[in-house]
Amino acid sequence: MKYFPPPQTKKDFGVKLRLYESVGVSEYWLVHPNDQTILVFSLKEGTYGTPTIYKAPDDVPVQLFPEFFIPLAEVFLVF
Structure with a gap:
């Protein structure tokens, strides 16, 4: 799971997504507080x-x- 502030969005949806996919990470979570x-x-x-999108109060x-x-x-609650 990764929390990211808005300026990192492009990196998380681009470089990191492709990297994690290439090494076989089974799930990649992006948290938008x-x-x-x-x-x-x-x-x-x-x-x-x-991606599957979950929104509070969903259970993931x-x-x-x-x-x-x-x-x-x-x-x-913590954000």
Whole structure:
């Protein structure tokens, strides 16, 4: 999971996204505290497709731990 301030947006959607995809990172999360959203890129057949967008108060599933969910309503209380 990565929190990023707005000036880093291009780097996170470009360089880092391609890097993580190329080394096989199964999930790449981008956190937008102002919008209270998380974009989840999931690796399928070696590439990230369109991200799934979760917005508070959604619960976000964690691919590595299928029984585990992150409650966004609680996450964004700290921002």
